[in-house]
Structure formats: C-alpha cells, structure tokens
Amino acid sequence: MVLIDTKELWKTFEMGTVQVHALQGITLGIEKGEYVAIMGPSGSGKSTLMNLIGCLDTPTSGQYYLNDKQVSTLTDDELAYIRNKEIGFVFQTFNLLPRATALHNVELPLVYSGKNKVQREQMAKKALDQVDLADRMTHRPNELSGGQRQRVAIARALVNEPSLILADEPTGNLDSKTSLEIMDLLDRLHQTGNTIIVVTHDHEVAQFADRVYHIRDGMIEREEIIDKTGTTTSETRQ
Amino acid sequence: MIFWEVFKMSAMALNANRLRGFLTLLGVIIGVTSVITIISALEGLSQSIRSELEALGPSTFIVTKFGIIRSEEEFLKAIKRRPLKYEHMEAIEEGCDLCQKVAVASHYRVETKHGTEKLRRVLVEGASAGIIDIVDTEVDQGRYFAAEEEHSRSRVAFIGYNIREELYPGVDPIGKWIKLNNIKYRIIGVAKEKGSTFDDNSDRFVSIPYTTFVKDFAYRNMGLSIYVKAASVEVLPEAMDQARAILRAYRHVPYDKDDDFGIVTADAIMAVINDITKVIRFGLIGISSIALVVGGIIIMNIMMVSVTERTREIGIRKSVGARQRDILLQFLYESLMLSLGGGIIGIAIGVFLGDILIGLIEMDMSPSAFAITIGLIISTGTGLFFGIYPAMKAARLQPVKALGYE
Numbered sequence: 001m002v003l004i005d006t007k008e009l010w011k012t013f014e015m016g017t018v019q020v021h022a023l024q025g026i027t028l029g030i031e032k033g034e035y036v037a038i039m040g041p042s043g044s045g046k047s048t049l050m051n052l053i054g055c056l057d058t059p060t061s062g063q064y065y066l067n068d069k070q071v072s073t074l075t076d077d078e079l080a081y082i083r084n085k086e087i088g089f090v091f092q093t094f095n096l097l098p099r100a101t102a103l104h105n106v107e108l109p110l111v112y113s114g115k116n117k118v119q120r121e122q123m124a125k126k127a128l129d130q131v132d133l134a135d136r137m138t139h140r141p142n143e144l145s146g147g148q149r150q151r152v153a154i155a156r157a158l159v160n161e162p163s164l165i166l167a168d169e170p171t172g173n174l175d176s177k178t179s180l181e182i183m184d185l186l187d188r189l190h191q192t193g194n195t196i197i198v199v200t201h202d203h204e205v206a207q208f209a210d211r212v213y214h215i216r217d218g219m220i221e222r223e224e225i226i227d228k229t230g231t232t233t234s235e236t237r238q
Numbered sequence: 239m240i241f242w243e244v245f246k247m248s249a250m251a252l253n254a255n256r257l258r259g260f261l262t263l264l265g266v267i268i269g270v271t272s273v274i275t276i277i278s279a280l281e282g283l284s285q286s287i288r289s290e291l292e293a294l295g296p297s298t299f300i301v302t303k304f305g306i307i308r309s310e311e312e313f314l315k316a317i318k319r320r321p322l323k324y325e326h327m328e329a330i331e332e333g334c335d336l337c338q339k340v341a342v343a344s345h346y347r348v349e350t351k352h353g354t355e356k357l358r359r360v361l362v363e364g365a366s367a368g369i370i371d372i373v374d375t376e377v378d379q380g381r382y383f384a385a386e387e388e389h390s391r392s393r394v395a396f397i398g399y400n401i402r403e404e405l406y407p408g409v410d411p412i413g414k415w416i417k418l419n420n421i422k423y424r425i426i427g428v429a430k431e432k433g434s435t436f437d438d439n440s441d442r443f444v445s446i447p448y449t450t451f452v453k454d455f456a457y458r459n460m461g462l463s464i465y466v467k468a469a470s471v472e473v474l475p476e477a478m479d480q481a482r483a484i485l486r487a488y489r490h491v492p493y494d495k496d497d498d499f500g501i502v503t504a505d506a507i508m509a510v511i512n513d514i515t516k517v518i519r520f521g522l523i524g525i526s527s528i529a530l531v532v533g534g535i536i537i538m539n540i541m542m543v544s545v546t547e548r549t550r551e552i553g554i555r556k557s558v559g560a561r562q563r564d565i566l567l568q569f570l571y572e573s574l575m576l577s578l579g580g581g582i583i584g585i586a587i588g589v590f591l592g593d594i595l596i597g598l599i600e601m602d603m604s605p606s607a608f609a610i611t612i613g614l615i616i617s618t619g620t621g622l623f624f625g626i627y628p629a630m631k632a633a634r635l636q637p638v639k640a641l642g643y644e
Contacts, residue, residue, distance in 0.1 A: 056557060056637045077561045083637075084559020095554045095641065099254055109558040111243045156558065 002068075003163060003195055004030040004053060009062035009072075011048050011218075022048040024218040025062070030197065032163070035190045037206035038199045040215035047168065049215065050199045054087055054166045055079045067163060084113050088157025092169035094149045096141040102128065102152045103137040109160045127155040131185060147178035154185060158194075165189065167198045171205055183208050244564055248571035251548075259576060262540045265533025266580025266620060267587065270613050272526035274588025277609040279595050280519050287511055290432070290440075291504040293374040297471045298504070299478055301326075301464040301485065305500010306510055319498045321461030324448075326485060327366075330464060333484040336477035338469045341366035342448055344462035346455050350444060351417040352405040360401065361443040362418055364451020364462075372467045380412045380427030388447040393454075395423040399431040400441035418444060421454055474503070530616060533580065534624035541573050541628035552632055553640030566633035573625025574618065581617020585610050 011023040022045045030036050040046040051057040052064060055071055058079070064072040071082060088109075089095075096105045106124040115123070128134050131151040141149050150170060157165050167186065171179035187208055190196050198209060206212045212224040252259050294300070304316045324342060331340040343365040350360045369375075370382045379402075383394050395416055402411050415422045423446060432440045446454075448462075468477035478501055485491075491498055545552070552565055589609070 051638050054557075056641070077563075080556065080559050080561045083557060089557050091641070095550070095557070097551060097554060099250065108555070111240065112555075112559040112561070112564060114240050160559075 001032045002029055003032045003034075003066070004028070005065040005068075006053075007063045009049070009052060009059045009064060011045075011052065011057075012060045022218055023052070023059070026215075026218070026220060028213060028220065030195070032195055033190075033193055034211065035187075035196045035209045036198075037209035037212040038197065038215060039201065039203070039206045039212050040221075041201055044215045045218040046199050046201075046215045048218075050166060050168050050197075053164075053197065054089060055082045080112075084109055085160060086163045088160065088162040088165045090150070090153050090157050090165065090167035090170045092172035094141070094146075094153045094173070096149060096152055096156075098141055101138050101140055102133060102144065102155075105141070105152055106156045106159050108156060113160060123159050124155070127159040128152070130158060130189075131155045145178075146174050147181055150174065150178075150182050151185065154182075154189075158189065163195060165194055165196045167196065169200055169202075170198065171200075171202065179205070240564065241567065244567045245571050248568050248575060251544075251568075252572055252575055255544075258540065259579075262536055262576050263580035263583065265536040266530065266577050266617055267533070267584045269526065269528075269530030269533045269620075270581045270584025270617055271588040271591065272529055273523055273616065274585050274609050274613050275591045275595065276522045276526060277519070277612060278589060278592025278606050280515055280522075281606045281609065282592065284508075284511065284515055288508060291507055293432070294504045295372070295374065295467065296504065297468045297474050298372055299466050299468070299474065299481075300502045301330075301466065301481065302500050302502060303461050306502055306506055308510070316500070320489065322464060322499060324452075324462065326488060327462075327464045329484050329488045330466060330481050334466070334477060334480045336469050336473045336480055337466050339368055339372050339465075339467040341369035341372050341465045342462045343369055343465060344448065344451060344460050346451075346460060348419045348455075350401070350405070351420075352414065355405050357401070357404060357442070360418075362451070362455070363443055363445045364448040364455070365445055366448050366465075369465055372465045376430040378428045378430040379410075380425070382427055382445070383447050388449050391449040391453050392447060393421065393423045393450055394426045394446065396427040396429065396445040397425055398429050398441045398443040401444060402428050404442075416444065418446075418454070478503075527616075530620055534577070534620040537573050537576050537621065538624035538628060540576075541569060541625060542631070544572070545569065545628050545632040548632075549635060549640050552635050553637055553642075556635070556637040557641060562633040565635075566629045569629035569632045570622070570625050573629070574621040577617045577621030577625070578614070581613055581620075584617070585613040588613065 006026055006028050009023050009026040010021065013020045013022055026049060038046050038049060048057075052059055055066070055074075056079075058074070059072050062072065063070060066082065066086060071079070074082070083089075097108065100108075103121070103124050106127055107120045110120040110123060125134065125137065128137055131154050133148060133151050133155065136144060136148060136152075141152070144152065154165075154170075157167075165186075170186070171182055174182060183205060186196055186198070196209075198205060200206055207226060210226055212226060214221040214224065301322060303319050303321055304313075307313045307316060327340055327342045330337060334340075343363055346362045346364075347359045348362050350357045367383055367385045367388045375382070378399065380396075382396050383392070387394050395418075397411065397416065401416075405411075405416070406414065411425045411428060414425050416425055417423075423444070429441070466477065466481055468474045482497065482501065485499060486497065489498060555565060589606075592609070
C-alpha cells in the first residue's frame with residue numbers, strides 16, 4: 001500500500017531578486033512499512049524535501065499524496081492536524097522542551113490531539129518503555145545524555161502512532177557508539193511495522209534503510225536498493 | 239480540555255521567569271492602583287456628602303434667594319432679586335396645605351467670646367424653633383430652644399460641638415453665657431458632632447431664636463431661607479409647586495417672568511455635586527489611564543521578547559501538531575495572567591490607599607464593588623489589547639522557520 005506519493009514537487013525560494021530552486025521536480029513513492037533513506041550533500045535540497053514530506057511546508061508546485069490524501073493544498077491548521085496524527089519527527093538537535101520532563105515532552109503531541117491526562121500518561125509511558133527510558137521519565141533534557149535525549153524524541157515521535165516517522169540527521173549530534181544505538185532502535189521500530197524515513201548525508205546511516213534516494217541539486221540523482229545480504233543494486237534516473 | 243492544558247503551559251512559562259513577570263506587572267499595578275485609589279476616594283467623597291445631605295430629609299426643600307447657582311450669569315441675575323422675608327414664610331405656612339412644617343433661618347458671622355477665649359467668624363443662625371423638626375440636628379447635651387423662647391425673644395443659644403470644645407474645654411457649658419458681638423446669651427444645648435467634608439464650620443455655629451436674631455442683628459437687614467417639610471416624600475413635587483405659586487403671587491411675579499427665588503432640595507444639590515465630580519472623575523481616571531497604557535506597552539514589549547526567545551519552542555509545538563489558535567491562546571493567556579495579576583495587586587493596593595486617603599480627610603469609606611469591577615475590567619482589557627499582537631505573531635510563525643531559528 002502506498003503511503004507517500006509525490007508528483008513533480010517544486011520548491012522555489014525568493015532570495016532577494018534571485019530565485020533559488022531548492023527542489024526541481026521530485027517524484028517518488030514510499031510504501032507503508034518501508035524504511036527509506038534520503039541522502040545527499042548539504043545544499044542538495046534534502047532538508048527541503050523532508051519539510052515537504054513532513055507537512056511543515058507546502059510545495060511551490062506539484063502534488064503530494066499522503067495516505068491517498070492530497071496535502072499540498074491544505075491550510076496551516078489542516079497541516080498541523082496531519083503532523084499531529086500522521087507524522088512523528090526526530091530532529092538532529094532533538095528539539096525537546098528544555099523545562100519539561102521526558103514524560104511531559106512525550107505527552108506533548110497528545111495534548112494537541114486532545115487526549116485526557118490518564119490516556120496521555122499511559123501512552124507516553126508505553127512509548128518511553130519502547131525506547132528503554134521507562135526509568136528516566138521525570139528527568140529533564142539537561143539531565144539526560146545525548147543518546148537518551150534522542151530516544152525521548154523518538155518516543156515523542158512514536159507516541160501518537162503515526163503513519164510515518166521522519167528522522168532528520170538523527171545521529172548528527174551523537175558519537176558513533178550512540179549513533180549505532182539510535183540506528184538500532186529505529187531498525188527495531190521498523191521491524192515492528194513502522195514506516196521510517198531518514199534524511200542524512202551519512203552513508204553508514206543510509207545503509208540501515210531498504211532503499212536510498214540520492215538527491216543532488218534538487219533532483220533525484222539515483223535510487224538505490226540496499227540488499228541486507230551485502231550486495232546493492234543501483235538505478236540511475238534521468 | 240485543551241484550553242486548560244494550554245493554560246497550564248502558560249502558567250509554567252510565567253513561573254519560569256518570575257522576576258521578569260513581576261517587573262512586567264509593575265506598570266499595570268501602578269495604573270490600576272491609581273485608577274482604583276481615585277475611584278475609591280471619589281466614591282467616599284460623594285458618600286460622605288450624601289450622608290451630610292441626609293440631614294436635610296428627602297421630603298424637605300429650602301426656598302432661598304439664590305437657589306442653585308450654576309453660572310456667573312445666573313449669579314448676576316439672582317443677586318438683584320428681592321430678599322425673602324418672614325412674611326413669605328407665613329404665606330406658605332397659611333396657603334400650602336401639603337406643607338407639614340415651615341421654618342425660617344437666617345445666617346450671619348460674628349465674633350464670639352467666653353471669658354478671655356475668643357472665636358472669630360462664627361456662624362450665627364437665627365432660626366424658627368420648629369426647624370429642629372425639619373433639619374435633622376442631633377442634641378448631645380441640653381435641648382434646642384422652644385417656641386415660647388422664640389415668642390419672647392429670649393437670648394438663649396444652642397451651640398455647635400466645636401464651640402463647646404474650643405470655648406468650654408472641660409466645662410459643662412449648659413447655663414453658661416456666650417457673647418455674640420458683645421451681647422450675652424445663655425447656653426441651653428449643644429449639638430452632636432456632625433463632621434464635614436468641606437469645612438470645619440459645620441460644627442462651629444450658634445443657633446438662636448429667629449426673633450432674637452432679628453432684634454440683635456436686624457440692622458443688617460439680612461434675607462432669610464424658608465425651610466419646608468412636605469407632608470410626605472410622594473407629595474414633595476406638589477408641595478414645591480404650591481409653595482412656588484404662593485410665593486409668586488405674594489411677590490407679584492408676572493406670569494411671563496421666571497421665579498425671583500430658588501428652590502433647593504437634597505436631590506438637587508446631590509445632582510450638582512455629581513455633575514462636578516463626574517468631570518473630576520473622568521479627568522483623573524483619564525490621567526491615571528496613561529500609566530495603564532504604559533503598563534500595557536510593557537506587557538506587549540515583554541511578550542514580543544518572549545515570542546522571539548521562544549521561537550524554537552513554538553516550532554517544536556507546531557511540529558507536533560499545535561494549531562495557530564493553540565499557540566495564540568498560550569501567549570494570550572500569558573499576557574492576560576500578567577495584566578490580571580497586576581490588576582488584582584493594583585486593586586488591593588488601591589483599596590488600601592483609598593482607605594488611608596479617606597482616613598486622612600475623615601470621610602466614611604465604603605469598599606467599592608464598582609472600583610473593583612472597573613479594575614478587573616481595565617486590566618483584562620489591557621492584557622487582551624496589548625497581548626493580541628505578540629500572540630498573533632507567535633501563532634503565525636512558519637514551522638520551518640521557527641525550527642531553524644537559533
């Protein structure tokens with residue numbers, strides 16, 4: 001079943017008098033339950049693409065269907081609803097609320113979906129348990145290590161049972177050992193049926209995915225199928 | 239449900255910045271304090287004027303040469319009128335069947351003496367014995383003079399509270415002599431303390447029978463006032479009409495001319511005083527509102543800073559599904575809490591200061607529900623008015639830009 005379907009996505013920014021085409025006709029499709037990486041050097045447009053897929057922004061032109069729903073024309077508040085129900089974000093800089101406890105941070109999406117306190121606590125505890133942080137619930141972000149913070153962020157992404165977990169350079173601020181832990185965790189979540197998209201410039205991180213889209217200059221340069229047995233096949237487009 | 243959650247977030251954010259929050263409150267506190275103090279003081283003032291006027295009962299009216307003067311023009315016209323005389327009172331007494339009691343009073347200022355003590359410019363009132371039934375004067379000691387003493391032109395005096403305190407300290411004045419312009423009067427009674435808003439003279443008077451007053455001070459040929467008590471509050475307007483018709487006929491006022499005398503009631507005096515204090519009220523409230531506007535601008539400024547500081551937080555909230563109105567409410571609650579907090583503190587200080595102020599000028603003070611309501615309304619209004627722009631700015635932030643903000 002197709003989860004994400006984009007057709008000719010363009011995103012153009014006005015930088016003063018100059019027009020910058022960050023995305024130039026991205027067409028891709030992602031199935032439910034897939035683990036996909038979007039790779040590219042900085043300035044390739046991969047973050048812009050992530051923002052569009054994550055419904056944080058809307059394309060200048062083109063169509064984006066999420067769960068067969070056209071989302072490229074939705075209003076701000078409708079996009080907020082989609083972000084709340086369908087998408088869980090994991091950011092490079094964790095983006096946790098500094099004054100709130102781990103539990104409270106994980107509860108945040110549930111607050112905006114109108115769940116009551118009992119439901120919120122129950123769901124947040126379950127999500128923290130899934131990332132092995134059940135014993136750190138009352139800690140604030142500054143009392144947690146980088147890896148633990150990222151796991152809180154992953155718990156927050158999971159908590160509302162979204163269709164899609166979208167991770168933007170999830171290991172960018174972590175050492176290699178912790179990075180591996182986080183990638184294992186994402187892998188585990190993938191095994192339990194979650195759809196995961198990782199945006200990264202790191203080749204090793206991309207290797208955890210089933211499939212990699214290589215982006216350059218706002219276009220898909222090639223699509224790579226990762227064979228976990230060791231061999232990879234690559235298909236170059238255009 | 240979500241409103242309460244958003245409210246809790248706002249409370250947490252404020253709690254994290256308590257000192258800043260408090261400093262932000264100061265402007266509103268000062269603004270609300272000054273508005274409340276002024277309202278309380280003015281309320282107290284008109285309260286005490288009202289209680290003074292209550293001495294003149296609700297069914298009483300006074301006919302005077304001047305009436306209530308509202309302009310210089312009116313004064314210049316009134317000053318040319320013929321004075322009111324004793325016979326006018328008699329005419330009303332005879333002709334006005336809705337008038338229950340009629341009395342006269344005339345006033346003059348003299349020097350009083352007792353022994354070596356001397357008081358200047360004491361108010362001497364020559365009044366009908368019956369005036370005690372019309373104007374509420376409470377007797378502290380002794381009695382008021384009687385009708386017989388008026389008929390016999392006795393030199394008896396009923397003195398004000400302050401006269402006793404100043405001329406007869408520690409002495410029982412009843413039966414003692416008091417000298418008015420070197421004429422001796424025997425003191426037969428002392429009035430209870432009245433207290434006054436405007437001058438100390440309401441307790442510095444000497445009341446003597448009108449006939450005696452005419453005998454001793456007649457060379458002044460002073461006019462008099464006619465005090466009338468109507469049969470009841472209900473018939474007061476008709477009684478006034480009757481008295482007016484009688485006076486016009488007696489004084490031969492042509493039908494196409496205005497009255498050549500004035501009629502005063504407690505209500506009419508109160509109306510004039512209210513007119514005057516209304517102007518003062520709005521003027522003072524207007525001035526103190528400037529502090530409130532400054533307070534509002536401080537809140538707005540701090541909220542703008544807060545929105546900028548918390549841009550990333552706004553981005554995070556939006557990325558997990560906060561809608562524009564969730565963010566708007568969160569920041570609006572914050573500015574409302576600030577201004578309402580300031581308002582409540584300001585009301586408390588204002589009521590307290592109002593009490594002190596009123597204590598200083600010796601007035602009764604009623605804790606004013608009106609002042610408190612006004613305080614709450616203006617502080618809420620300030621919070622909403624000055625909070626809406628920063629809150630809208632926060633709500634409209636683009637999630638991508640907000641998340642990327644460092």
